[in-house]
Amino acid sequence: MPSALWSLESLPPVRRAEMRGWVLLAVGSLAVAGTLALLLGLSRTPKVQDWLPWGPHFFYRALVTHVVLSFEVWFLAALGALSAMAAPPGVWGDRLGRLGLVLGAAGVVLLLIPALADQGEPSLNNYVPVVGHKLFYVGLGVHAIGVALASVRLLPLLWRRPRVCAAYGIACGALIYLAALICFGLAWALIPAGTDPDLFNERVFWGGGHVLQLLNTLILMVAWQSLSERQYGSGPLPAALANACFAALALFAAASPLIYALGGDVLGLDHRQIFTRLLWVGLPLPPLVMGLGVAWRLISAPRDWRSPAFLALALSLFVFAVGGFAGFFLGVADTRTPSHYHAVIGGVQLGLMGMVLAVMLPLLGQTAGQGRAVRVQFHLYGWGQLVHALGFFLAGAAGVPRKTTGIDQGLDTLWKKVSMGVVGMGTGLAVLGGVIFVWMALVRLLRPTVAQRAESGHE
Amino acid sequence: MNSNARAAASALLLATILLLAGWLAGRTGADILPAESYAANPIDFVTRTEAMIAASQVGRTAEGMPVVRPPPGDVYVRVRRWEFSPALELAPGQTYRLHLLSEDVVHSAAIGDAEVLLEPNTVKVVTLKAPATGRVRIQCGEYCGLGHTKMIGSIEAVP
Numbered sequence: 001m002p003s004a005l006w007s008l009e010s011l012p013p014v015r016r017a018e019m020r021g022w023v024l025l026a027v028g029s030l031a032v033a034g035t036l037a038l039l040l041g042l043s044r045t046p047k048v049q050d051w052l053p054w055g056p057h058f059f060y061r062a063l064v065t066h067v068v069l070s071f072e073v074w075f076l077a078a079l080g081a082l083s084a085m086a087a088p089p090g091v092w093g094d095r096l097g098r099l100g101l102v103l104g105a106a107g108v109v110l111l112l113i114p115a116l117a118d119q120g121e122p123s124l125n126n127y128v129p130v131v132g133h134k135l136f137y138v139g140l141g142v143h144a145i146g147v148a149l150a151s152v153r154l155l156p157l158l159w160r161r162p163r164v165c166a167a168y169g170i171a172c173g174a175l176i177y178l179a180a181l182i183c184f185g186l187a188w189a190l191i192p193a194g195t196d197p198d199l200f201n202e203r204v205f206w207g208g209g210h211v212l213q214l215l216n217t218l219i220l221m222v223a224w225q226s227l228s229e230r231q232y233g234s235g236p237l238p239a240a241l242a243n244a245c246f247a248a249l250a251l252f253a254a255a256s257p258l259i260y261a262l263g264g265d266v267l268g269l270d271h272r273q274i275f276t277r278l279l280w281v282g283l284p285l286p287p288l289v290m291g292l293g294v295a296w297r298l299i300s301a302p303r304d305w306r307s308p309a310f311l312a313l314a315l316s317l318f319v320f321a322v323g324g325f326a327g328f329f330l331g332v333a334d335t336r337t338p339s340h341y342h343a344v345i346g347g348v349q350l351g352l353m354g355m356v357l358a359v360m361l362p363l364l365g366q367t368a369g370q371g372r373a374v375r376v377q378f379h380l381y382g383w384g385q386l387v388h389a390l391g392f393f394l395a396g397a398a399g400v401p402r403k404t405t406g407i408d409q410g411l412d413t414l415w416k417k418v419s420m421g422v423v424g425m426g427t428g429l430a431v432l433g434g435v436i437f438v439w440m441a442l443v444r445l446l447r448p449t450v451a452q453r454a455e456s457g458h459e
Numbered sequence: 460m461n462s463n464a465r466a467a468a469s470a471l472l473l474a475t476i477l478l479l480a481g482w483l484a485g486r487t488g489a490d491i492l493p494a495e496s497y498a499a500n501p502i503d504f505v506t507r508t509e510a511m512i513a514a515s516q517v518g519r520t521a522e523g524m525p526v527v528r529p530p531p532g533d534v535y536v537r538v539r540r541w542e543f544s545p546a547l548e549l550a551p552g553q554t555y556r557l558h559l560l561s562e563d564v565v566h567s568a569a570i571g572d573a574e575v576l577l578e579p580n581t582v583k584v585v586t587l588k589a590p591a592t593g594r595v596r597i598q599c600g601e602y603c604g605l606g607h608t609k610m611i612g613s614i615e616a617v618p
């Protein structure tokens with residue numbers, strides 16, 4: 001039975017320790033990212049900024065580091081945790097995992113240094129923004145290699161039978177991640193020396209950055225699979241169809257490095273646009289099929305609004321679907337602030353938060369319980385993301401070119417103020433939800449397990 | 460039930476392979492703006508731009524740039540971190556040939572839904588028909604530094 005796939009007993013202690021390390025790295029990175037966000041807010045606050053030890057460029061360095069920790073490291077360390085759950089048992093797998101975890105954590109420490117030491121030119125290029133400092137690049141590279149080591153041990157699962165849904169999905173995730181790394185490497189090798197740093201950063205992370213969006217989507221689908229198994233005892237789709245969904249995303253990722261041979265000049269416009277089309281053509285179908293399965297489950301089975309697994313399933317599907325619909329069908333007019341991207345990623349975050357609280361923590365002998373904090377957290381984060389996206393959508397609607405004279409202009413300004421207020425309110429709600437999540441997860445990761453506490457007589 | 464699932468899975472994978480083939484083959488670049496190009500000396504280009512500004516400025520400025528209302532035909536636009544200058548006022552329905560030259564790094568001009576890459580030392584010429592009224596969106600679409608998102612030009616159709 002798939003529901004018996006992962007239990008406290010099925011995961012050997014070595015793997016449990018490794019997985020705990022990855023989850024700590026993932027949630028810890030979120031905590032550091034949140035602290036950086038607070039600091040960068042303070043660095044723009046009059047009076048307070050005089051007390052901080054950093055110069056005026058701290059803001060962008062901190063912003064870059066915040067983005068890398070809360071998008072890249074959080075998802076990649078989560079992939080590391082998933083790999084510890086799914087990797088076939090064996091000494092080599094354990095060694096690769098441990099080494100990967102050490103490198104993954106060391107890389108994060110290294111990439112933090114330039115921001116804290118106030119050094120390096122910040123660049124807000126797409127997908128993986130960077131601080132232009134050797135230590136930052138080295139840190140990114142070391143972290144990436146760490147996650148790669150943890151991922152390679154999953155590749156045998158791709159052709160092993162029988163295929164177990166969630167494990168097969170995670171193996172597809174490992175394949176997608178390795179394809180993204182190959183894209184980064186090819187871009188690095190192909191971009192001519194002496195290219196302007198801004199353009200270099202943009203193009204070196206462009207292709208692989210797009211492939212990482214396939215990985216984020218796959219992580220969400222693995223979360224749907226696991227949460228559905230936890231909540232209903234089986235996945236949202238028949239196993240063969242679920243596996244096909246995972247494989248469909250992996251196929252696109254595996255073909256992506258070909259673009260560096262077929263797509264023309266790596267600095268050209270064709271190359272850039274073909275990767276944009278990757279997300280239009282390759283991304284929507286698999287989560288659509290699996291999302292329909294999840295929706296059917298949510299409608300046809302009893303709804304337990306107290307269960308974290310149910311809440312994570314329902315809210316992540318809803319937020320992801322709203323964002324996906326806005327992106328795919330409305331085309332969202334203003335290309336600069338794609339409101340749909342926030343919602344789509346918000347849906348992925350909700351799925352992964354649910355995965356951590358309702359699947360990973362129990363595997364580590366901890367429980368998230370059904371307490372109010374868990375429910376409040378999911379609602380705050382989910383509705384916050386929706387309000388945030390709505391605000392951006394309104395702001396985008398205000399930016400549509402049209403005749404603006406006299407009174408119209410005043411109305412326009414008011415409209416902009418209101419919409420930015422809505423964005424701010426959404427951000428506030430989501431941040432609050434995020435803080436509660438990080439707090440709940442860290443407390444549970446750091447305290448003795450339920451069994452240990454029972455042994456020492458505390459409970 | 461099981462065979463239905465297998466059929467659905469096969470259909471999904473078949474659809475994916477078709478989409479994949481379409482993606483790999485479909486690089487016609489419909490959203491790339493057609494443009495002529497020629498090599499130009501940046502100093503000559505600035506001279507031509509200044510001459511156009513002197514001849515056709517309307518006496519106002521927009522965001523620190525002179526507003527120019529050139530006659531239909533050749534129009535010169537300097538491109539650099541992080542501006543398109545000068546600001547243009549065009550006659551509705553008229554056709555213009557925008558000569559764009561980047562003076563520092565690679566930028567791009569996204570006009571409407573299509574885009575052309577602007578490499579230093581090469582002028583790109585795109586044809587633009589002014590709409591009946593309102594603004595024409597022109598902005599940089601290639602990341603070029605911290606001011607990139609504010610790199611938006613000003614083109615407006617004014618009767």
Ligand SMILES: [Cu+2]
Nearest residue numbers: 566599603610
């Ligand atoms: Cu630019």
